[in-house]
Amino acid sequence: MLKHRIIPCVLLKDWQLVKSIQFSSYRTIGHPIATVRVYNARNVDELIVLDIDASLNDEPINTEIITDIANECFMPLTIGGGIKSLEDVYTVLNAGADKIAINSKAITNPSFIREIATVFGSQCVVASIDIKKIDGVYRVYNKKMGIVDIDPVELACEYEAQGAGEILLTSVDRDGTTVGYDTELLQLFGNKITIPIIINGGMGNPKDSIEALLSGADALAAAYIFHFSQYTPDMIKKELAFHNFPVRLVKG
Amino acid sequence: MSDKIVIIDYGMGNLRSVQKAFEKVGADAIISNDHNVIQNSSKLVLPGVGAFKDAMSNLAELDLIDLLHEEVINKKKLFLGICLGMQLIARKSYEFGETEGLGWIDAEIIRFDFSDSPIELKVPHVGWNNVAYVNSSPLFENIPDNSDFYFVHSYYFASDRQYVTGITDYGVEFISSVQKKNIFATQFHPEKSQTHGLKIIENFVRLEGTSVC
Numbered sequence: 318m319l320k321h322r323i324i325p326c327v328l329l330k331d332w333q334l335v336k337s338i339q340f341s342s343y344r345t346i347g348h349p350i351a352t353v354r355v356y357n358a359r360n361v362d363e364l365i366v367l368d369i370d371a372s373l374n375d376e377p378i379n380t381e382i383i384t385d386i387a388n389e390c391f392m393p394l395t396i397g398g399g400i401k402s403l404e405d406v407y408t409v410l411n412a413g414a415d416k417i418a419i420n421s422k423a424i425t426n427p428s429f430i431r432e433i434a435t436v437f438g439s440q441c442v443v444a445s446i447d448i449k450k451i452d453g454v455y456r457v458y459n460k461k462m463g464i465v466d467i468d469p470v471e472l473a474c475e476y477e478a479q480g481a482g483e484i485l486l487t488s489v490d491r492d493g494t495t496v497g498y499d500t501e502l503l504q505l506f507g508n509k510i511t512i513p514i515i516i517n518g519g520m521g522n523p524k525d526s527i528e529a530l531l532s533g534a535d536a537l538a539a540a541y542i543f544h545f546s547q548y549t550p551d552m553i554k555k556e557l558a559f560h561n562f563p564v565r566l567v568k569g
Numbered sequence: 570m571s572d573k574i575v576i577i578d579y580g581m582g583n584l585r586s587v588q589k590a591f592e593k594v595g596a597d598a599i600i601s602n603d604h605n606v607i608q609n610s611s612k613l614v615l616p617g618v619g620a621f622k623d624a625m626s627n628l629a630e631l632d633l634i635d636l637l638h639e640e641v642i643n644k645k646k647l648f649l650g651i652c653l654g655m656q657l658i659a660r661k662s663y664e665f666g667e668t669e670g671l672g673w674i675d676a677e678i679i680r681f682d683f684s685d686s687p688i689e690l691k692v693p694h695v696g697w698n699n700v701a702y703v704n705s706s707p708l709f710e711n712i713p714d715n716s717d718f719y720f721v722h723s724y725y726f727a728s729d730r731q732y733v734t735g736i737t738d739y740g741v742e743f744i745s746s747v748q749k750k751n752i753f754a755t756q757f758h759p760e761k762s763q764t765h766g767l768k769i770i771e772n773f774v775r776l777e778g779t780s781v782c
Contacts, residue, residue, distance in 0.1 A: 318699065413585050438620065513696070
């Protein structure tokens with residue numbers, strides 16, 4: 318039986334490890350390689366590494382650090398941030414990543430997803446959408462463009478039609494807050510999207526994971542909880558297993 | 570003579586990940602599509618992600634189809650196919666029309682189709698799923714039955730049970746690993762499956778010569 322994945326999300330800014338709250342108030346908290354090494358030792362299901370300001374600052378892809386991160390990973394690795402061309406995708410995959418997360422570039426040019434999928438396969442394209450709730454309405458948010466005037470669900474459907482392999486759905490409002498995932502947001506997407514949805518933003522304790530899976534998430538990403546609480550990915554999985562959700566439990 | 574493991578470079582994805590996994594278990598593996606290098610190898614690895622048709626046309630363009638047949642079928646070199654590399658050893662695939670494969674095992678590659686099932690599962694099948702052993706295989710030595718491995722695919726290998734070593738349940742029970750004499754293949758990615766995956770790579774490295782029967 319297919320297991321629900323618990324995916325630590327490592328946020329980088331200028332390729333330093335940071336924590337963020339609602340996409341701001343960043344604080345550098347350490348070196349990415351050491352963190353990735355710990356996750357590999359903990360036998361995590363998968364890892365997402367995002368350079369959050371790469372697009373904003375038009376930074377080039379940091380091949381060296383991606384290679385260093387990939388060398389520590391014997392699990393699937395997704396890298397995102399500042400990917401603008403097929404050449405960038407090639408560089409990132411060639412450095413050892415398995416998937417790339419696309420956000421900014423796809424908003425203005427959704428067919429970029431098709432271009433990547435055609436050359437490298439859908440399995441390596443994670444379409445990332447950041448969502449902010451404004452006056453009770455979910456809106457697409459981008460650091461560079463601000464609120465984007467596109468319906469988030471329509472955008473996700475478009476990404477799926479273009480050949481995305483998975484959708485990474487991040488609630489900006491919940492980011493770093495530990496108040497739980499936005500289950501209402503998940504329900505909005507759940508019935509419309511047929512590719513796997515990874516929800517991100519807000520997990521504060523193992524119980525939050527149950528709510529998210531019941532609301533239609535396929536996989537759960539989290540940053541804050543794993544960096545700043547006593548909870549490990551394995552503890553989340555044990556809670557889920559206790560409630561009869563299929564997860565990959567690791568011995569030891 | 571030490572083993573010369575060659576990872577076949579035919580322009581289809583994550584070769585570096587596979588090479589890294591070999592390094593991790595203490596084995597050297599060369600990435601190459603050079604005919605001499607392949608002829609001088611003792612073991613061959615065919616990884617790959619992407620579309621079946623592109624993969625076959627890339628192999629044809631590099632003149633690798635006859636060469637692989639000679640090395641694996643005639644010379645009986647140990648072979649490991651991973652993901653798309655497992656699918657390519659089948660007779661035929663139905664991905665984007667019909668494409669002939671290497672034909673080393675009488676199998677067809679078909680798409681997951683849940684349109685008639687009560688629960689519509691998502692395609693691709695992506696994530697960790699368990700492999701139930703069917704017959705014993707040296708590839709699974711010292712790995713518990715029903716261990717989880719990482720999968721990502723929309724099509725699967727359909728054949729009779731003769732060469733099946735592992736099956737996995739995703740709405741249907743599909744074949745997740747096979748072995749026919751010196752030919753080993755897994756639908757999942759051992760190079761991305763943490764400790765159990767690395768153990769598979771190590772088991773393949775440890776296999777000796779052409780003594781497998």
